[in-house]
Amino acid sequence: MSLSALKSLGRDFELSKKKMRSIIRGFHLEMDNGLSGRTSSLKMIPTYVGRPTGREKGKYIAIDLGGTNFRIVSLTLKGRGVSSDHHVMKFALRKRDIASTGKRLFKFLAGSVKTFIKENRISRLGHIDLGFTFSFPVNQTGIASGTLVMWTKGFSASGVEGRDVVALLKRSLEEEGIGNISVTALANDTVGTLVARSYSDRDCDVGIIIGTGTNACYIEAIRKVRKLKAGRRKPGAMIINMEWGNFNKLKLTRYDRQLDKKSDKPGAQMLEKMVSGMYLGETCRLIMKDLISKKVLFGGISPAEFNKEMFFKGEFVSQVLADRTHNLAQIKALLRRSGVKDPSPEDRKIVRRVCELVSIRAARISAAAIVAVVTKTDPSIRRKHTVAIDGSVYEKLPGFSGKIKEAIRELSGRSSGKIRIMLTKNGSGYGAAIIAAVAANKRGSVR
Ligand code: BGC
Numbered sequence: 001m002s003l004s005a006l007k008s009l010g011r012d013f014e015l016s017k018k019k020m021r022s023i024i025r026g027f028h029l030e031m032d033n034g035l036s037g038r039t040s041s042l043k044m045i046p047t048y049v050g051r052p053t054g055r056e057k058g059k060y061i062a063i064d065l066g067g068t069n070f071r072i073v074s075l076t077l078k079g080r081g082v083s084s085d086h087h088v089m090k091f092a093l094r095k096r097d098i099a100s101t102g103k104r105l106f107k108f109l110a111g112s113v114k115t116f117i118k119e120n121r122i123s124r125l126g127h128i129d130l131g132f133t134f135s136f137p138v139n140q141t142g143i144a145s146g147t148l149v150m151w152t153k154g155f156s157a158s159g160v161e162g163r164d165v166v167a168l169l170k171r172s173l174e175e176e177g178i179g180n181i182s183v184t185a186l187a188n189d190t191v192g193t194l195v196a197r198s199y200s201d202r203d204c205d206v207g208i209i210i211g212t213g214t215n216a217c218y219i220e221a222i223r224k225v226r227k228l229k230a231g232r233r234k235p236g237a238m239i240i241n242m243e244w245g246n247f248n249k250l251k252l253t254r255y256d257r258q259l260d261k262k263s264d265k266p267g268a269q270m271l272e273k274m275v276s277g278m279y280l281g282e283t284c285r286l287i288m289k290d291l292i293s294k295k296v297l298f299g300g301i302s303p304a305e306f307n308k309e310m311f312f313k314g315e316f317v318s319q320v321l322a323d324r325t326h327n328l329a330q331i332k333a334l335l336r337r338s339g340v341k342d343p344s345p346e347d348r349k350i351v352r353r354v355c356e357l358v359s360i361r362a363a364r365i366s367a368a369a370i371v372a373v374v375t376k377t378d379p380s381i382r383r384k385h386t387v388a389i390d391g392s393v394y395e396k397l398p399g400f401s402g403k404i405k406e407a408i409r410e411l412s413g414r415s416s417g418k419i420r421i422m423l424t425k426n427g428s429g430y431g432a433a434i435i436a437a438v439a440a441n442k443r444g445s446v447r
Contacts, residue, residue: 005291005294005296006296006350006351006353008072008409009287009353009354009357010357012088012253013253013357013358013361014361015360015361015364015365017326017410017411019251020364020367020368020371020407020410020411021098021368022105022132023186023249023365023368023369023372024368024371024372024375024411025075026249026250027042027244027247027369027372027373027447028327028375028376029378030042030234030247030249031044031242031372031373031376034242035220035224035225035226035227035240036226036227036293037226037227040080040114040443041058041246041247041248041249041270042089042242042243042244042246042263043137043149043241043242043243043246043248044225044227044240044241044242044243045137045138045139045188045240045241045242045243046140046141046225046227046228046238046240047140047143047187047188047217047238047239047240047241048140048142048238049143049185049187049191049195049204049238049239049435049438050144050219050236050237050238050436051195051198051202051219051237051239051241051248052195052198052199052434052435052438052440053201054079054080054199054200055076055080055339056079056199056434056438057077057078057152057437058076058077058129058437058440059075059076059077059081059128059245060074060075060076060077060084060128060129060130060131060433060434060436061073061074061116061117061122061128061129061131061181061433062075062130062131062132062133062192062429062430062431062432062433062436063109063112063113063131063427063429063432064134064135064137064189064192064428064432065109065132065133065134066094066133066134066135066153066210066428067093067135067153067189067211067212067213068093068212068335069090069092070090070091070092070093070108070112071088071090071091071095071426071429072088072089072091072112072113072116072429072443073086073087073088073089073426073429073430073433074086074087074116074120074122075430076432077434077437080160080199080200084144087116088426088429089115089116089119089120089122091108091112092397093145093168094277094403094415097157097250098154098155098156098157099154099155099156099157100157100158101158101159102157102158102160102163102168103157103159103411103432104157104169105157105160106168106169106172107172107175107176107356108157109169109172110169110172110173110175110176110178110242110328112175113130113173113176113178113181114176114177114178117155117178124223126180128180128181128182129182129183129184129436129437129439129440130142130181130183130184130185130436131181131183131184131185131187131431131432131433131434131435132165132166132169132183132185132186132187132432133187133188133189133193133428133429133431133432134146134165135187135189135190135209135213135215135428136148136149136150136151136152136153136186136188137149137150137152137241137243137246138165138186138188140186140241141164142183142185143184143185143186143435143439144166144184144186144188144439145164145166145167145186146164146165146166147162147163147165148160148161148162148163149161150265150268151264152213152245152265152268152269152272153212153213153276153386154264154278155249155291156264157339162200162229165186166186168184170182172182179341181367184436184439184440185398185432185435185436185438185439186199187428187431187432187435188215188217188241189209189215189217189329189390189428190207190208190217190241190242190428190447191207191211191217191239191241191431191435192214192307192427192428192429192431192432192435193207193208193388193389193390193424193427193431194206194207194217194218194219194239194256194388194427194429194431194432195207195239195427195432195435196424196427196428196431196434196435197386197387197424197427198386198388198421199430199434200386200429201386201388201422202389203383203384203386203420204385204386204387204422205377205386205387206218206219206370206373206374206385206386207239207368207387207388207389207424207427208366208387208388208389208390208391208393208394209272209389209390209391209428209433210275210276210362210366210389210391210393211276211277211390211392211393211394212276212277212278212380212389212391213245213269213272213276213278214243214244214245214271214272214275214276214317214366214391214393215244215245215272216242216244216245216291216369216370217239217240217241217242217378218238218239218240218373218376218377219237219238219239220238220239220376220377221237221377221418222234222235222236222237222238223235225238225240229390229444231277236250236314242373244369245269245271245272245275245276246268246269246270246271247270247271247307247369248270248271250269250270250271250274250365252270252274253295255283255286255287255290256273256274256283259273259279259282259283259286260273261322262309265279269419271365271369274361274365275362275363275365275366275393276362276393277315277391277392277393277397278312280314280317280358280362280393280397281310281312281313281315281316281317282309282310282315283310283358284312284316284317284354284355284358284394285306285309285311286308287354287358288306288312288351288354288356289302289306289307291354292306296350296353297347298340298343298347299344303339303340303341304337304339305338305339306338306339306393311338311392312338314392314393314397316334317355317359317397318396318397318398319331319334319353320334320351320355320416321352321355321356321359321397321398322398323352323397326346326353327345327348328345328348331343331348331351331352332348335348335351342376357399359399359400359403360399360403362393362400363399363400363401363403363404363407364404364407365402365405366404367403367405367406367408368407368411369406369417370387370421371373371408371411371412371419372438374419377411379397380414380415381412381416381418381419381420384418384420384421385418385419386420387419387420387421387422388422388424388427389421389422389423389424390423390424390425390427390428395423395425401421401423404421405421408421409427
């Protein structure tokens with residue numbers, strides 16, 4: 001019984017090479033649709049930012065909103081490389097900051113910037129340029145303006161969707177008495193990550209986040225962005241924020257459907273719901289609940305915790321997959337803490353298998369999506385491509401990055417050697433500062 005239930009689960013979550021290839025085809029179609037302004041699950045948002053020259057200089061502040069923490073950094077760009085005299089501050093985001101009103105959220109952001117300036121003795125008198133990393137789908141209208149299309153990742157502050165988030169930030173900075181700070185750039189975290197890496201790596205043309213949420217951006221020829229008005233379609237290249245988390249041409253299991261139905265935004269962010277850290281644990285929980293009801297797991301007895309939505313967190317999946325003990329003692333301890341009285345050796349193995357299946361599927365979806373992005377601009381992979389990547393899932397989920405690389409090799413054979421996946425930590429904030437430099441037109445220029 002237990003074996004057949006697990007086998008069928010394996011079949012549901014398995015992603016063969018053939019299936020990955022069909023994901024790639026789906027991506028190419030949706031990318032074209034999005035670039036041409038036709039209906040598409042990929043928004044393909046123009047960012048009005050190109051690759052940095054590497055010569056950008058000056059002092060900047062960058063703020064970064066979109067994950068579990070709100071971060072502020074100040075740094076000096078010295079042309080090709082970031083100086084070491086930067087300050088970083090992290091502020092934990094509480095539910096009441098992200099889920100009440102926009103006014104409250106932006107007041108919190110501006111208040112934190114004020115604290116940061118004070119603590120790091122940054123002068124409040126002179127002019128300061130700030131890059132704003134805002135990691136949500138934004139309809140960008142220029143390098144420093146854009147309206148929020150919709151919140152993702154559990155954010156829900158009212159009165160922000162449909163509004164210009166730079167205008168909201170500027171107003172709050174003025175209200176805090178720090179209107180000397182000008183918001184010179186608005187960037188998605190993927191764009192920041194790409195820009196940060198390409199400051200010193202000319203082969204970098206893709207930026208990816210796989211963390212609480214997931215997304216990618218890449219460098220596209222402006223002439224291919226057909227939805228831009230003719231006057232804006234200049235020669236050269238521009239970074240496109242794909243918002244790939246919303247890709248909706250994937251085959252869903254009934255657990256994915258269950259998760260989606262109960263989510264904040266049913267039908268939206270389907271790839272994100274199968275790949276990102278916010279949802280991996282919940283998918284595992286739904287599978288485990290099903291196995292409990294089939295009496296395959298925990299002798300059919302469901303501990304109360306397992307009935308709570310979102311109780312099985314992404315970190316738990318990491319802990320399960322990190323257990324290298326011969327009798328899975330860490331999994332046993334974790335299950336005990338979660339209310340399972342005496343998890344049998346069989347139970348522990350099943351829990352590990354569930355976490356493996358869900359995370360390997362996530363890695364293979366990500367790999368197919370990466371190959372799709374690279375082959376969109378370079379179908380036979382003739383050039384070198386550095387893919388700058390960041391995010392807790394990529395960095396911390398045991399085995400995840402290895403599975404991505406393995407699947408890329410499976411898909412692109414020897415050409416896979418031309419694709420370098422580079423962990424680019426905290427790139428999103430640094431990148432926003434570099435974009436602010438480009439925008440402030442100190443010494444840089446957009447190519
Ligand atoms: C957002 C993207 C963001 C990604 C990673 C998604 O939920 O829609 O804009 O880049 O999360 O943070």
